[in-house]
Amino acid sequence: LSIKSIVNGEVRQNSNTSDMIFNCRKIIAFISKHVALEPGDIILTGTPEGVILGMPKDKRVWLKSGDVVRIEIEKLGSLENTMR
Numbered sequence: 001l002s003i004k005s006i007v008n009g010e011v012r013q014n015s016n017t018s019d020m021i022f023n024c025r026k027i028i029a030f031i032s033k034h035v036a037l038e039p040g041d042i043i044l045t046g047t048p049e050g051v052i053l054g055m056p057k058d059k060r061v062w063l064k065s066g067d068v069v070r071i072e073i074e075k076l077g078s079l080e081n082t083m084r
Contacts (some may be wrong), residue, residue: 002074008067015048032078 005013018023027043052060063069063083072078 001076002072004070004072005050006070006072007061007063013048013050015050019048020045 001017003015003017004011004014017062022030022047026032027045028037031043052062065083067083068080069077070080
């Protein structure tokens with residue numbers, strides 16, 4: 001699935017679940033061996049390339065109050081937040 005993070009209309013991260021080291025099925029299977037997953041549980045898997053600390057210092061643009069951050073996951077939907 002395509003995964004994107006967009007800040008104020010600018011794509012900051014653009015990746016795909018096929019780039020993950022372990023696929024979603026394997027991650028869920030591993031966690032399920034140790035913890036009973038319930039509806040609504042969230043599994044954090046890390047972040048795709050494009051995080052600010054991986055950028056050259058002169059290209060780093062930090063989030064500030066008023067910025068609109070949108071996360072999109074193909075076939076699942078999107079989530080949009082305004083920084084305060």
